[in-house]
Amino acid sequence: MYRYDAIDREFLADRADEFRGQVARRLAGELTEDQFKPLRLMNGLYLQLHAYMLRVAVPYGSMDSRQLRRMAHIARTWDKGYGHFTTRQNLQFHWIKLGDAPDILDALADVDLHAIQTSGNCIRNVTADPYAGATAEEIDDPRIWSEVIRQWSTLHPEFSFLPRKFKFAVTASAKDRTAARVHDIGLVLRRARDGALGFEVIVGGGQGRTPYVGPTIREHLPVGALLGYLQAILRVYNRHGRRDNIYKARIKILVAALGAEEFARQVEEEWAKIDTAAADLPDTELARIRGAFAPLNFETLPARSETFEAAKRASPALARFARNNVKPHKKPGYAIVEISLKAPGATPGDASAEQMEVIADLAERFGLDDIRVTHEQNLVLPHVKLDDLPVVHAALAAAELATPNINLISDIIACPGLDYCALANARAIPIAQDIARRFEDADRAEMIGELKIKISGCINACGHHHVGNIGILGVDKKGEEFYQISLGGSGQEDATLAKILGPAMPADQVPEAVDALVETYLAARQGEERFLDTFRRLGMAPFKEAVYADVH
Amino acid sequence: MPTFIRLIEGRYETAEDVFTDVADEDGLPDGAVILSLTRFQTEGDALIGAGRSVGVRVTADEAVEDLAYDLPRLALVALVFPKYRDGRAYSSAALLRERLGYGGEVRAVGDVLREQAGFMVRCGIDAFVPADGSSPEAWAAAAGRFRHVYQRAVDARAPAYEERR
Numbered sequence: 001m002y003r004y005d006a007i008d009r010e011f012l013a014d015r016a017d018e019f020r021g022q023v024a025r026r027l028a029g030e031l032t033e034d035q036f037k038p039l040r041l042m043n044g045l046y047l048q049l050h051a052y053m054l055r056v057a058v059p060y061g062s063m064d065s066r067q068l069r070r071m072a073h074i075a076r077t078w079d080k081g082y083g084h085f086t087t088r089q090n091l092q093f094h095w096i097k098l099g100d101a102p103d104i105l106d107a108l109a110d111v112d113l114h115a116i117q118t119s120g121n122c123i124r125n126v127t128a129d130p131y132a133g134a135t136a137e138e139i140d141d142p143r144i145w146s147e148v149i150r151q152w153s154t155l156h157p158e159f160s161f162l163p164r165k166f167k168f169a170v171t172a173s174a175k176d177r178t179a180a181r182v183h184d185i186g187l188v189l190r191r192a193r194d195g196a197l198g199f200e201v202i203v204g205g206g207q208g209r210t211p212y213v214g215p216t217i218r219e220h221l222p223v224g225a226l227l228g229y230l231q232a233i234l235r236v237y238n239r240h241g242r243r244d245n246i247y248k249a250r251i252k253i254l255v256a257a258l259g260a261e262e263f264a265r266q267v268e269e270e271w272a273k274i275d276t277a278a279a280d281l282p283d284t285e286l287a288r289i290r291g292a293f294a295p296l297n298f299e300t301l302p303a304r305s306e307t308f309e310a311a312k313r314a315s316p317a318l319a320r321f322a323r324n325n326v327k328p329h330k331k332p333g334y335a336i337v338e339i340s341l342k343a344p345g346a347t348p349g350d351a352s353a354e355q356m357e358v359i360a361d362l363a364e365r366f367g368l369d370d371i372r373v374t375h376e377q378n379l380v381l382p383h384v385k386l387d388d389l390p391v392v393h394a395a396l397a398a399a400e401l402a403t404p405n406i407n408l409i410s411d412i413i414a415c416p417g418l419d420y421c422a423l424a425n426a427r428a429i430p431i432a433q434d435i436a437r438r439f440e441d442a443d444r445a446e447m448i449g450e451l452k453i454k455i456s457g458c459i460n461a462c463g464h465h466h467v468g469n470i471g472i473l474g475v476d477k478k479g480e481e482f483y484q485i486s487l488g489g490s491g492q493e494d495a496t497l498a499k500i501l502g503p504a505m506p507a508d509q510v511p512e513a514v515d516a517l518v519e520t521y522l523a524a525r526q527g528e529e530r531f532l533d534t535f536r537r538l539g540m541a542p543f544k545e546a547v548y549a550d551v552h
Numbered sequence: 553m554p555t556f557i558r559l560i561e562g563r564y565e566t567a568e569d570v571f572t573d574v575a576d577e578d579g580l581p582d583g584a585v586i587l588s589l590t591r592f593q594t595e596g597d598a599l600i601g602a603g604r605s606v607g608v609r610v611t612a613d614e615a616v617e618d619l620a621y622d623l624p625r626l627a628l629v630a631l632v633f634p635k636y637r638d639g640r641a642y643s644s645a646a647l648l649r650e651r652l653g654y655g656g657e658v659r660a661v662g663d664v665l666r667e668q669a670g671f672m673v674r675c676g677i678d679a680f681v682p683a684d685g686s687s688p689e690a691w692a693a694a695a696g697r698f699r700h701v702y703q704r705a706v707d708a709r710a711p712a713y714e715e716r717r
Contacts (some may be wrong), residue, residue: 161639
């Protein structure tokens, strides 16, 4: 993985030093909260319902054991002993004291971590495929391009005060694990017919109160031309994006207002005038970054591990874990292991300091020291030998980290909701917990198969409800928490926005409604259909009937 | 009088501001003036013809490209930051320098705070009217906070990838 050099480290030290000065000025009363707010936001520090929240960047969702151990240390020393992994592949600490924030940033900088640009109207941490460098599906390593964008966008002189926040996703696999089509810019690596590597450039997708699946504005951008082209897109947006209304300020609104063709034309026109020789990264630097992600020292192993096969036969729990949480690796004898942070009754995305340390140890001993965060709020050990899976599984199980539910009904995305967030209308976490408990029976969950439930506590849609197969949105109905269900969304390569099922309902009816939806699907499914496939074939009517029939 | 800071040969210094910033509804004073873009388009020729020093104030929603043919005659371009958060003038500054080849003074006016100093300098702004009363020393410290930069910009700083060579 990419290792920081002296330049990167000095940059982080300067940043931590700057923020320490700003906090001191705030605590001494030299800065008002109004003046301080944009400064703390640029360092990922939000004021929430109960305390400050610090959002730490996990660059493109990739870290090593030393960094995860430091997160555990921070959780234990300055928070309540746990952290929350987010849909942006970041980690949030929810119980931070302002006076401690500079020490925390120092502790992060010490292991090459930071909170730069994790909030504010700037280019945020890039989302990348959590299976990068491990999956046989990819045609290039998306982390290379994510790192290029990280460097380019860090304190960008022209694009740090955009109309609104700006999020990138980069993927290189046919199967999209980044939700690229609902990002401000989605970059999908593809090879042209002549073999040349390029990006499909998708602009103006997004969720929030006005969701869009982003249109493609360029089918094939040569990879070397990336930064000049991004400069053109960002410049058009910086100059012409709306700034009069915070809810209409994202690039998706500009793209929709102009139309994708006209937006693309303006970008091309600007691009033609840019000195791309100065804007694009020199090949030497690209080669240096590519070198940092060179293939690891994989051992030559047989594709089949007798140790693993025997252990599976002996342990149904391991066999179930293998079916749901273990994914194929590009190298024979290795596997990608997903660690679910969605144990029944747990808060989706939360990990305790002890759990982080267990995962860090496993990564170091059995996982080539590599850990990933998924946008679905789980963790990944991308390179584990099949031979080691029984040991890894046992260690995970001992730490309550072996929930075998990846992509199943209880693998729910939920935002922090009204339990933490000042913007929320309703709680999200308890709804997720109630549903997970209702579908606790692992056999039934496996029989139901892939079903993505996503829950947001307000229309800002941090819980991605627009792209849930079943999306649940918390709304405020005369001071009471109600929930609106929508169906048929997908954040993957076949991205679609979910459609509203019917009137909102109180919290206690939600698990029952989900049950009714599932029963309808099970009764109607043909062959290997997933919930989404059955919904697409049948449409809304039977599902609506099932949920609302007995309400009358 | 508000502080006026200029960046001259790498040094930040307090300077005397000889220009009067003229609102559209005000009468024209003697001496060097800064006019709005619209007022410049009607009155600029005559004033420059009479030997006056004239600068143009460009708001965040105006295109600096509209000044393309006038730039050689201008004493300065003042870019308005209506709010700290409004970043349009950074693009205006970069375009003035990179695309329009303007070598004269580019001045930041409006909601100009020291936390923006580094971004402004990198986009080619070389004169500042800080709204927070920053001294040249405080401005210099903020602008020079980071020992390294990651991307090529209008200023001459070598990006990290060149330092690494």
